[in-house]
Amino acid sequence: MSPEVTTTTINGRPVAFTAPAATPLVDVLRDELGLTGTHVGCRNGDCGACTVLIDGRPFKSCLVPAGRVRQCHVRTIEGIGAEGELTAVQQAFWDANAFQCGFCLAGTLLCATAALDHDPNATAEDLADAQAGNLCRCGGYRKILEASLAAPAH
Amino acid sequence: VTSTSTDGTAPAGLALSGRPVYLAPLDVHDVLAILAEDVPGTAILGGGTVVMPRLSTGAERPARLLDLAAAPGLAEVTTADRTSTLGATVTYATLLERPVHRLLTQVARGITGGPQIRNQGTIGGSLCYANPASDLPTALTALGARVTLERPGARRTVSVADFVLGPYQTALAPGEILTAVEIPADDARYGYVKLKHGQSSWPIVVAAARISRAAPPDTITVTLGAAVARPVSIEVHLDGELGASLTPSQATAVAEIVRAASDDWWADELATARYRRRVAGILAARAIDDALGKERSA
Numbered sequence: 112m113s114p115e116v117t118t119t120t121i122n123g124r125p126v127a128f129t130a131p132a133a134t135p136l137v138d139v140l141r142d143e144l145g146l147t148g149t150h151v152g153c154r155n156g157d158c159g160a161c162t163v164l165i166d167g168r169p170f171k172s173c174l175v176p177a178g179r180v181r182q183c184h185v186r187t188i189e190g191i192g193a194e195g196e197l198t199a200v201q202q203a204f205w206d207a208n209a210f211q212c213g214f215c216l217a218g219t220l221l222c223a224t225a226a227l228d229h230d231p232n233a234t235a236e237d238l239a240d241a242q243a244g245n246l247c248r249c250g251g252y253r254k255i256l257e258a259s260l261a262a263p264a265h
Numbered sequence: 266v267t268s269t270s271t272d273g274t275a276p277a278g279l280a281l282s283g284r285p286v287y288l289a290p291l292d293v294h295d296v297l298a299i300l301a302e303d304v305p306g307t308a309i310l311g312g313g314t315v316v317m318p319r320l321s322t323g324a325e326r327p328a329r330l331l332d333l334a335a336a337p338g339l340a341e342v343t344t345a346d347r348t349s350t351l352g353a354t355v356t357y358a359t360l361l362e363r364p365v366h367r368l369l370t371q372v373a374r375g376i377t378g379g380p381q382i383r384n385q386g387t388i389g390g391s392l393c394y395a396n397p398a399s400d401l402p403t404a405l406t407a408l409g410a411r412v413t414l415e416r417p418g419a420r421r422t423v424s425v426a427d428f429v430l431g432p433y434q435t436a437l438a439p440g441e442i443l444t445a446v447e448i449p450a451d452d453a454r455y456g457y458v459k460l461k462h463g464q465s466s467w468p469i470v471v472a473a474a475r476i477s478r479a480a481p482p483d484t485i486t487v488t489l490g491a492a493v494a495r496p497v498s499i500e501v502h503l504d505g506e507l508g509a510s511l512t513p514s515q516a517t518a519v520a521e522i523v524r525a526a527s528d529d530w531w532a533d534e535l536a537t538a539r540y541r542r543r544v545a546g547i548l549a550a551r552a553i554d555d556a557l558g559k560e561r562s563a
Contacts, residue, residue, distance in 0.1 A: 132287035133330045135317060154321040155464050156314050162381055168358070171381045174317045176310065178287045179334055222380060243464060244379020 119180045121146070122190030132178025137161040137176040140187060148188040149217050152246070159218030159245035163187050169218075169225050171244070188217040191224060199265035200224045200258070209258035211249035218245035223259040231263055285320070285327045293415070293444060296339075299331055300440050301417035307331050309442060311354055311390030311517035313334025314382055323454030339389075339444060345449040352445050357382070366448055367454040367559070368473065372404045375457075376463060389443045395429050395495075397531055398467040402429045404457060406498060407473035410448045416441040431494045432531075453477045456555025460544055467491075469536045470545050474552035476507070483507050485553060487523060491531055492545040499526045501549070510554045519553060520546025 114129040121144065130139045135154070138162070140146040151156035154173045161172040164186040192198040197205065200223050210216050219242060226233050226241035233241070238259040247255065270463050285308065290296045300307070308327035310316050313335075319325040333339050339352040342363050349365040361383070362375035376382060391401040394410060405425040412428050414437060423448075428436050437443065454476040459468040471490040476483060485501040501522050503515050511519065523546045530538035530545070 119322060131284035131319070132289075133284040136320060155318045156378060156382060159379065159381060168384045169379075170379045170384055171314075173321065174313050176287060176313060176330065176332060177334065178289060178318065179313075218381075226378070241380055244381040246465060 117178055117181050118187060119183055121185045122187060123184075128177065131178055132176060134157060134177045136163070136172040136175040136177045136180060136185075140185075146187050146189050150214055152214070157246065158215070159222070159251065160215050162218035162221050162245070164221055164225055165169055167228065169222050169244070171218075172192070188220060191220065198224070200227060200262045202265045203258040203262035204255075207254050207258035207261060209251060209254040211251055215245055215247045215249075218242075219247065219255050223255070223262065227259070233259075235260055272444045274344065274360065285330040287330050287332065291334040292336050296331065296333060296336060296442065297326070297415060297417045299533040300442065304329060305328060305442060309333065309393075310349055312356065312387040313390075314378070314386050315390065315394050322365050324436065333389075333442075348449070349448045351388055351446045351448065353387075353445060354387045354447075356384060357388075358384045358390070359385050366451075368404055368457060369448045370432065371450070371455075371457050372400045375459070376400055377461070377467060388446055390426065391438065392425065392446070393435055393443055395431075395433050395435050396467070397432050397494060397533075398469070398471070398491040398535075400457075400459070400468070400471055403471050403488055403496040404473050405448070406490075406496040407448065407455065407475055407486070407488035408448055408451065410446055412443050413445040413447070414438075414441050415444045422447070426496065426498070451475075452479070454556045454559050456552045456557070458472040458548055458551045458555055460548055470541055470548050472545070472548040472552035474549070474556040476553070487508065487519070487549040487552060489523070489549065492541050492548075493527050493531050495528060499523060499549075501553070507557060510557055511550055516554075519550040523549040 116127045116129055117132055118127045128139050130142045130143050137151055139147055140149045150160035152160035156171050156174045162169050163172045163184050192201050223243045226238055239256055288299055306328035308330050309331040310330055323414050333354050339354045341352045343350045357373040357376055360369050364370045391399050407502055410425045411422050430436055456474040459471040461468045470492050473488045475486045487501055488496055488498045490496050501519055503518055524542050530542045532538040
């Protein structure tokens with residue numbers, strides 16, 4: 112039996128993978144596609160380190176069966192910005208030192224990006240809410256919020 | 266929508282990939298047809314926030330994964346005859362984007378897990394999981410909501426109060442799935458509060474309050490979750506007029522009524538039964554205050 116192929120779009124490129132469709136998306140991204148910027152933390156939907164954007168909305172990819180992203184647009188942290196060129200949110204995170212070890216960055220950066228894409232005038236409350244599904248073990252929440260608020264100015 | 270039971274043994278065929286066969290039918294008919302095949306070890310996936318971790322840990326090893334997410338008919342929101350009908354896979358995000366009731370909007374905004382879980386968690390999944398600490402079983406009990414349960418060739422409707430039988434236990438029969446939730450329109454005032462000590466924690470106690478406008482006016486019903494093993498509604502009769510908030514003596518009376526309403530309080534790793542009984546009384550009064558602060562419920 113030949114393995115079933117799932118086709119999707121990841122970071123703007125058409126992608127086909129052969130992992131079983133019930134596999135958590137995070138494992139397909141990391142193990143089959145080599146996109147290791149998406150991290151594995153808890154596999155329980157608590158930490159947010161495996162966050163990706165699916166059709167522009169943040170999801171925890173440990174909770175998503177890979178078969179579900181057929182014909183979707185998935186964006187991982189590797190798909191933010193271009194080589195040598197930071198997005199406004201990335202630049203704001205850089206300027207504010209909004210990451211330390213970087214483990215939570217896929218979640219914090221993608222959630223800030225999605226919130227600001229949805230509403231460029233997002234309030235401090237909106238931007239804090241955007242991070243409610245992410246755990247930063249370094250305790251960098253204040254810097255993450257400062258960066259998120261400063262991002263539209265870039 | 267949580268899984269049908271499995272016996273915990275790895276079924277034949279699983280060894281090939283170590284993963285269950287993934288089925289994502291495009292409409293409810295096909296979902297029911299797959300259920301009619303009556304294959305043991307078919308886990309049902311609503312949003313996936315509960316079942317996927319159980320697959321990752323090996324706590325559950327189904328032969329087949331039946332994903333409801335590909336059936337758009339299960340994600341619809343419709344309103345007719347003063348009743349809103351929400352498909353089983355309506356997410357918390359949809360409750361915020363297409364508000365059907367102020368209480369549900371408030372609940373959806375405050376769930377644990379952030380925007381990622383709001384985008385994925387479903388109303389049907391929360392009900393079928395029946396975690397005592399989950400917000401929706403309590404909120405939907407407070408609203409007098411009803412659920413539609415379907416299996417091949419049969420359909421029935423039961424109240425949410427009768428659907429949730431106990432911790433992680435529902436009235437779902439084998440081969441049956443929850444397809445929709447009906448919410449009657451209601452002009453009562455509602456309030457909702459919960460107690461949790463960490464952003465990412467399940468709540469320790471949740472409380473919804475309903476204050477009627479129609480006859481008899483100002484009848485107060487408090488519905489508690491995680492306080493006892495299933496959502497419980499308590500009628501609260503108070504002396505004196507209701508103002509913009511409870512008086513201290515009214516709040517004390519509420520707490521006493523609530524604490525006397527059960528002698529079997531829920532206990533888990535988050536809190537003892539004694540603690541829950543104590544805070545349930547306070548949460549009930551806060552929920553009433555939250556409702557009193559609202560002019561109109563939509």
